[in-house]
Amino acid sequence: MTLNNTNITIIRRLLGGKNTRPLRGILSKLSPSDLASLFNHLSGRETNLFVDALIALDNVTTVLLQVPYQKLTPILSSLDKNKLLVILNYSSEDEAAEILSLLHEDYCNELLDLLDPKRSKKLKLILSYPENSAGRIMNTTVFSLPANMKCSEATELLRSYAQEESIYYIYCTSEDANLIGVISLRELVTAPANLKLSDLHSDGIISVGPETKEEEVAQIFEKYNFIAVPVVNEQNKLLGIVTVDEILDVIQDQVTSDIYASAGLQEDDRVYSTATRSIKNRLPWMAFNLILAAYVSSVVSLFEKTMSEVIILATLNNIVAGMGGNTGIQTLTVFTRGIARGDFQFISYSRAVFKEVTVGLINGVVTGVLAAVLVYFWKDSAIVGIIICISMILNSLVATTVGSLVPVLLKKLNFDPAAGSGVIVTMITDSFGFFSFLGIASLGLKHFGHL
Amino acid sequence: MTLNNTNITIIRRLLGGKNTRPLRGILSKLSPSDLASLFNHLSGRETNLFVDALIALDNVTTVLLQVPYQKLTPILSSLDKNKLLVILNYSSEDEAAEILSLLHEDYCNELLDLLDPKRSKKLKLILSYPENSAGRIMNTTVFSLPANMKCSEATELLRSYAQEESIYYIYCTSEDANLIGVISLRELVTAPANLKLSDLHSDGIISVGPETKEEEVAQIFEKYNFIAVPVVNEQNKLLGIVTVDEILDVIQDQVTSDIYASAGLQEDDRVYSTATRSIKNRLPWMAFNLILAAYVSSVVSLFEKTMSEVIILATLNNIVAGMGGNTGIQTLTVFTRGIARGDFQFISYSRAVFKEVTVGLINGVVTGVLAAVLVYFWKDSAIVGIIICISMILNSLVATTVGSLVPVLLKKLNFDPAAGSGVIVTMITDSFGFFSFLGIASLGLKHFGHL
Numbered sequence: 087m088t089l090n091n092t093n094i095t096i097i098r099r100l101l102g103g104k105n106t107r108p109l110r111g112i113l114s115k116l117s118p119s120d121l122a123s124l125f126n127h128l129s130g131r132e133t134n135l136f137v138d139a140l141i142a143l144d145n146v147t148t149v150l151l152q153v154p155y156q157k158l159t160p161i162l163s164s165l166d167k168n169k170l171l172v173i174l175n176y177s178s179e180d181e182a183a184e185i186l187s188l189l190h191e192d193y194c195n196e197l198l199d200l201l202d203p204k205r206s207k208k209l210k211l212i213l214s215y216p217e218n219s220a221g222r223i224m225n226t227t228v229f230s231l232p233a234n235m236k237c238s239e240a241t242e243l244l245r246s247y248a249q250e251e252s253i254y255y256i257y258c259t260s261e262d263a264n265l266i267g268v269i270s271l272r273e274l275v276t277a278p279a280n281l282k283l284s285d286l287h288s289d290g291i292i293s294v295g296p297e298t299k300e301e302e303v304a305q306i307f308e309k310y311n312f313i314a315v316p317v318v319n320e321q322n323k324l325l326g327i328v329t330v331d332e333i334l335d336v337i338q339d340q341v342t343s344d345i346y347a348s349a350g351l352q353e354d355d356r357v358y359s360t361a362t363r364s365i366k367n368r369l370p371w372m373a374f375n376l377i378l379a380a381y382v383s384s385v386v387s388l389f390e391k392t393m394s395e396v397i398i399l400a401t402l403n404n405i406v407a408g409m410g411g412n413t414g415i416q417t418l419t420v421f422t423r424g425i426a427r428g429d430f431q432f433i434s435y436s437r438a439v440f441k442e443v444t445v446g447l448i449n450g451v452v453t454g455v456l457a458a459v460l461v462y463f464w465k466d467s468a469i470v471g472i473i474i475c476i477s478m479i480l481n482s483l484v485a486t487t488v489g490s491l492v493p494v495l496l497k498k499l500n501f502d503p504a505a506g507s508g509v510i511v512t513m514i515t516d517s518f519g520f521f522s523f524l525g526i527a528s529l530g531l532k533h534f535g536h537l
Numbered sequence: 538m539t540l541n542n543t544n545i546t547i548i549r550r551l552l553g554g555k556n557t558r559p560l561r562g563i564l565s566k567l568s569p570s571d572l573a574s575l576f577n578h579l580s581g582r583e584t585n586l587f588v589d590a591l592i593a594l595d596n597v598t599t600v601l602l603q604v605p606y607q608k609l610t611p612i613l614s615s616l617d618k619n620k621l622l623v624i625l626n627y628s629s630e631d632e633a634a635e636i637l638s639l640l641h642e643d644y645c646n647e648l649l650d651l652l653d654p655k656r657s658k659k660l661k662l663i664l665s666y667p668e669n670s671a672g673r674i675m676n677t678t679v680f681s682l683p684a685n686m687k688c689s690e691a692t693e694l695l696r697s698y699a700q701e702e703s704i705y706y707i708y709c710t711s712e713d714a715n716l717i718g719v720i721s722l723r724e725l726v727t728a729p730a731n732l733k734l735s736d737l738h739s740d741g742i743i744s745v746g747p748e749t750k751e752e753e754v755a756q757i758f759e760k761y762n763f764i765a766v767p768v769v770n771e772q773n774k775l776l777g778i779v780t781v782d783e784i785l786d787v788i789q790d791q792v793t794s795d796i797y798a799s800a801g802l803q804e805d806d807r808v809y810s811t812a813t814r815s816i817k818n819r820l821p822w823m824a825f826n827l828i829l830a831a832y833v834s835s836v837v838s839l840f841e842k843t844m845s846e847v848i849i850l851a852t853l854n855n856i857v858a859g860m861g862g863n864t865g866i867q868t869l870t871v872f873t874r875g876i877a878r879g880d881f882q883f884i885s886y887s888r889a890v891f892k893e894v895t896v897g898l899i900n901g902v903v904t905g906v907l908a909a910v911l912v913y914f915w916k917d918s919a920i921v922g923i924i925i926c927i928s929m930i931l932n933s934l935v936a937t938t939v940g941s942l943v944p945v946l947l948k949k950l951n952f953d954p955a956a957g958s959g960v961i962v963t964m965i966t967d968s969f970g971f972f973s974f975l976g977i978a979s980l981g982l983k984h985f986g987h988l
Contacts, residue, residue: 117760119760119879119882122882122883123882123883126882126883126884153883154880154883157883241726244723244726244727245726245727254764271722271723271726272695272722275692275695275696275722275726276695276696307785308785308786308789309568309570311782311785312782313705313764313781330764330781330782330785331762331763331781333785334758334759334762334781334784334785334788335759337785337788337789338759338788338878341788341792342874342878344796345795345796345870345874346870346874349866349867349870350863350867351867351870351871355871356871356874356875356880357871357872357875357880357881357884357889357892358875358880358883358884358889359892360892361892361895361896361899364871364892364893364896365896365899365900368867368896368900369900369903369904371863371867372860372863372864372900372903372904373903373904373907375859375860375863376856376860376904376907376908376911378859379855379856379859379860380856380908380911380915382855382859383852383853383855383856386851386852386855387849387852390848390849390851390852393844393848393851394845394848397841397844397845397851398838398841400837400841400844400848400851401834401837401838401841402834404830404833404834404837404855404858404967404971405827405830405831405834407855408826408829408830408833408967409823409826409827409830412801412822412823412826413823415800416800416801416802416819416822419796419797419800419802420802420806420807420808420815421808423793423796423797423807424807424808427789427793428570429605429807429808429809430808431570431573431574431577432573432574432576432577432604432605432608432809433577433808433809438808438809441808441810441811441812441815442815444812445812445815445816445819448812448816449816449819449820449823452820452823452824453820453823453824453827456824456827457827457831460827460831464831516855516859520855
């Protein structure tokens with residue numbers, strides 16, 4: 087069943103009714119993602135009743151965490167305190183911490199004080215880790231066993247350990263609870279019963295700290311094809327595991343942030359953000375772009391006399407600037423993706439730059455000649471055609487050079503090569519495009535007296 | 538150990554030596570990814586010797602498949618036929634098929650004929666599935682058991698089934714080998730010994746076909762947080778499983794292709810591609826952009842008379858066009874990412890468009906006024922300042938409108954909203970920017986006789 091206007095109307099009518107059976111029937115047939123989007127269509131009172139129904143269906147946290155956090159915060163704030171406590175008590179620790187992190191600090195602390203002290207302490211620890219760190223996304227329910235246990239005992243324990251969470255690996259710990267080895271479920275199940283866990287586990291376990299950034303954790307998953315990675319503190323004590331399903335989200339967030347950075351956007355600027363938030367986020371970038379545009383105009387301004395004598399130059403200069411910009415962005419995109427995906431393992435920077443400049447030369451010559459022919463037939467001027475051709479070739483060389491060098495330089499200086507490169511590159515190709523086209527034209531005008 | 542010039546020199550010296558021990562010692566300490574980049578530094582003869590060493594180390598396929606396919610094809614072609622046959626025999630079926638797909642068709646068929654007929658038939662089947670489909674990335678070694686088997690027997694079988702591949706789920710099949718259920722390893726291990734598999738397995742299994750596109754498979758993983766998904770044919774016969782580690786690569790490829798599409802790049806245009814390939818890939822796009830740029834210039838051309846009377850218009854018009862372009866790209870980026878990530882579950886298109894236009898209005902007014910002040914002080918003209926302000930506000934409204942509508946329209950027409958949107962949007966903001974700025978100036982000039 088999918089969500090449509092008919093069943094939204096039916097659900098709204100059933101909410102708050104005495105007979106909860108038909109409501110449950112419908113809700114249990116919808117996916118968590120559809121249930122999450124239902125919040126869009128409910129009033130404050132209906133939201134509370136809907137959350138009650140989700141609590142009864144035992145999937146309230148799953149559904150709530152499908153709602154983007156900008157939309158989730160007002161929903162959480164509209165819930166009764168007791169309902170929030172129920173949710174916090176029945177969620178896993180990482181989920182409870184995620185929900186708490188969305189509430190106002192005072193309210194969060196108030197709720198923490200009302201929870202069981204032991205749980206409260208654990209949640210406070212999770213919340214003490216930085217945002218977007220392994221500590222925030224780790225699952226704290228880990229199946230760990232002492233390394234000196236026999237495989238048969240371990241299998242027995244596993245059987246009686248009827249927990250909800252999936253078990254991917256069994257973590258072996260020393261007497262002082264330090265992580266000393268990892269065994270896959272398959273290894274355990276296929277091992278002879280008398281072997282000790284310590285005979286099985288592999289050395290050189292790869293683990294992360296609770297403060298390790300999500301992105302670094304994602305890189306480990308991509309490199310080693312893990313399903314889960316253990317999180318340990320400085321004393322090597324096992325704190326939890328990060329599972330691969332969390333990492334799919336991390337990668338998607340990372341991608342959004344890369345794409346956003348190239349357009350000067352903040353991560354929290356989404357289609358459903360408020361206009362106020364988007365305006366605040368985007369204005370500084372637009373103001374910065376205004377300064378760059380003014381700088382480019384100041385380059386054009388140097389040639390006002392030339393343009394007023396040959397006005398078609400003012401008509402055609404955008405072609406040179408625009409084509410240079412496109413060339414630069416193409417090179418830049420190939421280079422930034424190359425850096426992101428580790429392509430430079432297979433070619434040196436210098437050879438890659440040389441290749442881009444070669445591509446720039448050839449494509450500059452071909453499009454430059456096309457433009458010259460166009461100008462000759464359109465504006466009936468062979469000499470302006472030659473000038474546009476030369477300046478397009480020069481600008482194509484500049485575009486591929488800066489398009490390849492800027493991200494490499496930013497990377498070497500430890501900046502994000504995706505952020506800001508585009509603006510720098512197009513600012514350079516714009517100003518150089520105008521400068522070369524109008525500059526050569528000025529020289530020609532001086533030399534020939536006309537164009 | 539990481540790869541550096543010193544150990545590259547040492548490895549090259551050791552290749553082909555009689556004593557293979559020191560070479561093995563070094564190679565076994567390098568990661569598959571480092572070993573893959575070693576190919577960069579080897580001659581044809583050394584490549585063959587290096588592959589021999591990797592075969593001896595038992596990780597030749599893992600290393601080879603870390604090499605990007607553009608670089609891998611020449612490496613594979615340089616290997617002796619017998620060496621290729623060894624590699625094809627010792628790889629898993631999906632890996633062997635991937636290697637074969639990189640060879641020339643005739644050579645591929647020749648090798649297939651030399652393989653064991655049974656294996657050859659299986660590989661031919663995999664190669665018959667479309668590129669980038671589930672059938673190409675699935676693992677064909679699946680642990681499946683008849684549904685009427687007892688749990689205790691299944692556990693016993695699992696123990697004796699000492700295969701290399703990880704087991705995530707146990708697939709239950711009917712007597713005619715049809716997939717009828719899935720059991721997690723944990724469910725099996727924790728179940729009472731006397732239960733039959735058919736008592737455990739869940740109904741409503743989610744599976745994909747061998748021809749399902751990779752991207753759709755990735756969406757299933759993101760939606761359901763699976764570790765593996767079964768691949769079945771039309772008769773519901775189990776063919777293999779796709780595991781989550783393959784999906785991380787699929788997502789990264791998908792992202793590259795989205796980012797590339799916005800810059801008019803082909804997926805095979807990478808930093809290590811040949812210049813010839815990049816030139817061929819990019820020229821049509823650049824020629825298309827030349828046409829768009831010429832069209833924009835033709836708009837400017839309408840106002841040559843106005844510009845020649847007030848030459849600072851020719852200096853300033855780039856500001857209006859550029860700022861509109863930036864605004865349009867921001868809106869476009871928010872919308873295309875919103876479509877890609879399913880954000881429109883939480884807001885209707887019309888409300889999101891209305892919000893963007895509001896943002897465009899406010900930011901247009903603020904930056905327009907800033908530009909007016911700038912022009913007033915720089916070019917000493919209040920009236921041109923007012924004209925630039927008005928045209929920037931109008932262009933900001935146009936930019937946010939087309940920036941939000943173009944991707945939605947492309948999506949409704951079943952085109953990729955990421956591809957081409959950027960060019961369409963900036964073409965519109967450029968031409969409308971020039972048109973509004975120069976058009977309003979022309980009207981002013983007509984009315985006042987001067988500006």
